[in-house]
Amino acid sequence: MAIPTRILLVSFAALIFFIQCSRAKTVTHDFNVTWVTANPDGLHPRKVVGINGQWPLPVIEVDKGDRLVVNVYNALGDKNTTIHWHGMFQNNTNHMDGPSMVTQCPIVPGASFTYNFTVNQNGTYWYHCHTDACYPDGYRQALIVHDQDAFFNEMYDEEFTLTMSDWYHELVEDITFISVTNPTGAEPVPDSFLVNDTQNSSLAVEPGKTYLLRLVNMGAFVGMYFYIEDHSFQIVEMDGVYTDPTEADLLYISVAQRYSILVTTKNSTAKNYPIVTVVDSSLLDAIQPTLQLNHTNWLEYNTTADHPQALMPASDSSDLTPFDDMTLIPHDRTPLLPDPDIVIEITAIMDNLANGAGYAFFNNISYTRPKVPTLYSVLSSGDLATNPTIYGEYTHPTVLGHNQVVDIVLNNGDTGSHPFHLHGHNFQLLTRFPSYADGFFTYADTDNPVTFNPSNHSSFPAYPPRRDTLVVPPQGYIVIRFIADNPGIWLFHCHIDWHLMQGLAMVLIEAPTQIQQRTTIPEDHWAACSAAGVSGVGNAAGNAEDLLDLSGENRQVAWLPAGFTTRGIVAMVFSCVAAVLGLGVVGVYGMSGNNEECSQVVSRYFQG
Template identity: 50%
Template sequence: MLFSRATTLLASTLATFGAVANAKDIELDWTVRWKTVNPDGLKERQVVSINDQFPLPVLRGNKGDRMIITVHNQLENPVRNSSIHFHGMYQNHTNHMDGPPNVCQCDSPPNSSFVYNFTLDQDGTYWYHTHTSESYPDGYRQIMLIDEDEPPFEYDEELSFTMSDWYHELNEIITKDDFLTLYNPTGAEPVPQSLLINDTIQPKFLVKPNTTYRLRIANTGAFSGFIFYITGHNFTIVEADGVYTDPAEASSVYIAAAQRYSVLFTTGPDTNTSYQFVQVADSSLYDVIPDDLRLNNTAWFVTDETAECSDLSREDIYNNKDLWKDPTEDIALDDFTSEDIAYFDDFTLVPSDHMPLLPDPDQEFTVKVVLTNLLDGVNYAFFNDITYTHAKVPTLYTVISAPDDETASNGTIYGADTHPYVLEHLNVVQLVLNNFDSGSHPFHLHGHHFQAIVRAESLGGSDSDYYPYDPSTQNVTFPEFPMRRDTLVVKPYSHFVIRWVADNPGVWFFHCHIEWHLTQGLALLFVEAPTQMRQIYTNIIPQSHWDSCTANQVPVKGNAAANTENFFDLNGQNMQQKDLPAGFTARGIVALVFSCVCAFVGMGFLIWYGLSDTPDQLAAEAEHFVHDEEVPSENDIDNQSDLNDQPFRNERGKRFTDRLRRPFGHRSSDDN
């Protein structure tokens, strides 16, 4: 084992020296501001642009290059802070460039600038997105491509794609008005209005005959998972989340939010043909499917740019029985969904470097995923009864401002509800994640690729039927060469186990990459090697980072409560909402909400009924009596707008009744 790891390290070091010899600085100057666009052709809305460009610029560089990006925040109307996470980057010795605000930096407010400066010490397919104000679904995201001298596979040309879901309102508005409210006690996630490929619908790409293409694909969506396939053709998977794999042939693959793949696809000899690249939404994630939501989107690869590409029908998309889990089953077309499609099992992928299973862990942590309500009636997401609540001081700054190494190694100082785990340097770490929720979740670890050593199928139809991971009673065999990636899906009522080496000192976020679940608090922190962190980061934080904290009035020294005198005094720390009283369950919340709603609606109907029986002329005379105005004529009254057009009924009343009509979801873990 030690010989294998030493050999891998030597090969990696030699490759790095080769890359550094040809490395260059890539200096970019970005101004971030709002722009009005219409990506799906259905509704104009504001999106985030960079240098007035949307879709945002693709980031590209070579392994060993240094990225220096100066970001000027001009997001003023509405006001939004800015940060960027370069998803999948290890950020070795540059944890302060990782992006999550209140974790390792402060985000930058409007009319300020922030400089990102880090080395591309990996290759593969990645992406970048903001980690602030739930705004990456507002367009603040794009693919990131890092090239290598000699990848372990051959191809002729390359195409890159993003797949995403799309909402017609700003995400922060959806969150505040519809999602994290008392009126959505079950936490039903907002369903998107459209699906996009490269931030548009049904794009065409010119390809050549007899050519092998590397297709680099990233799911940059907020919520949806996608199945993608090329109609009538197989492809070869050669990369997952920046980790090259042994070639694996597939007819379709599932790509969850934040995951990436490279696949090889070879065109045929025909000079007048087209190939359909199909994106199908995982509709099992949605609590309700609107009638006007199209659950698929298609791109065409064409050998003739004048080729006509007719819109695909449902029959075209689902008639390929090679994709069906059971091709002998006679499924009515209207009943056929993404759940009937058989896709490649990514757990079987083998990294091309054949890195063996890591040894037994030095540290192991077990977390339980639950979604339920707190005292304010809102549905939150929890690891072990903790919904992530950020500290008053960015956690990295607490590490370096602690009075000594011993204090910095005590997880207490980082706050109860940041849910911190302190990792010792170079330990093998194992995380067991048990999902007691009825939905699947793609979990992302910052700063690392991890080995996925266990992933169970869905076990039971409810949390009472599910049995958490227990190797003493469950027949578990670990892979010899486990798949490595940075984002892994746990299935409903199921679990996974991951391992990695704590060889990258930093504060690393671990969270669900469904943006709605992150806003609900489904996150925790790994404080990795704090003693080594203090040696690395104490004197290297750039001035623009301190300036952002000053502009946001965020303290930069002290424990989670910003106490600099006694790091073990956490009085005043940010805390999650209080628990519900004992015995008050999510079902009780729903019942209470419906009772209150019904009462208000009942009173509303009585008032409306009483007013509707009032003669128009009598109502007008009453208005005249109150306001001492001229009594309008009967004709004037007939020409007035109906009560339904009045501002109260048209806006507040409509929103209220819309909430009544909205189906509540199934996302409650405590349904008793």
């Protein structure tokens, strides 16, 4: 008797699942998070966040299907922490995603917390602190998910991971940023730039072999151009998504983006070749002559041969035109998703608030953290979980229905580019303007910003590329699409950490009813809330009695009064400071008893 096709398919699927489960293992790490001292650029020793007394942090490596368990103890003494597993979808484990006051309470000094989730993905990822801007202080490292079934496994002989990052000589808390003394919101310029948390390093290779290089920009601010002199390569992965092998010789890698590339070495050991990283200098407000923007590491064929510096001029990156990620084709050929059920239209701007400091906004809302983690508000709100009001105005919440097709249309009203990251998903890249070839990095006409026109735009690709972090051009736009098939609380934010500090974020509450049905918070997570003095129930204002009463919610700083300008406020502040100092000087002279000298001082002061 013939076996029905449906039964055969179910049986085959069950067999595949069994095989995957038989391969899986549990990978456990115990992280004692402490301060250590490091000097990776050789210019300035400083405190950094270490793990188990070591820095750089450990690279985490797992196989697809493994369970990853990380037991965290915060021994920093003076700083909260969390870990975000960047690019991990966290299907059914939204409470393991990591952003403080979004899916968990902060891990305060002396508290413990366990992250425990299954990795059903493949590719190149990273992990980093996601509270109080702590990852520029060194709390970040690569997370590699190996895949026995990757289509390119037989195409290479060995693999390396290359991380790139910007580096500051001061702790984040000691850098003046959101302040009336920085009214333009100019981002702090890094003091140096690193590859694999060092400089001037080499990758030892053999001639005539092919290597898989996993590239991760885990910086806090600056995008990097990447190339290898006299070598091209094939892109095979982008942010965890396999792509058709595509030849390129120059990449632009913003903070939080990743690529895997195949590099085939030459058949000679006569020389070594520079691996070049070039800073995207358009992001830097001011560049000191001593700041080195280009860095050379080496593809080392011969330890005794010369290690030459890169030929790239050290002054400017504006002439570089990198490979356009919008042209990649996903290897799985996932087609363009259907027309959206919901379109989220947002405009990113940078502006000043009443304290004279610079902030960042989506549609005039600067993200301000709630008093209760948003996930916990969902779990404690019953039937009101689908009402965005309970999540607070200043978390900029949007509630998504289960399995809705979602478009995010992001217009950039700023003159700088921004890398935007979506937690819990990757997304299809539908369109972007300008393209890399059409002035992406130089278009900043404040009088003529280009916004997306749904009735007049370039056609969307049949098989759109997918990734989880995409750069929007200055004064341009991007359109992305995804399916809300992963119930959870997911941030959408700029991954320049300074801009996240300024509020360039919003929260998506995806399928809240399903979240309630699927989520159980572990006891040690509740204990972390208790240690932090944070409530685990109620709305964004911490109100558990009347969830629609947002009195007392955390609010963004008020807007400037009508008629005031930032320059005027700054001038007023410094005038007041000068006046107080001046009157103090007058007072000192007055008490000295020298009336004639005091009169002269008073006369000079009030004459200007």
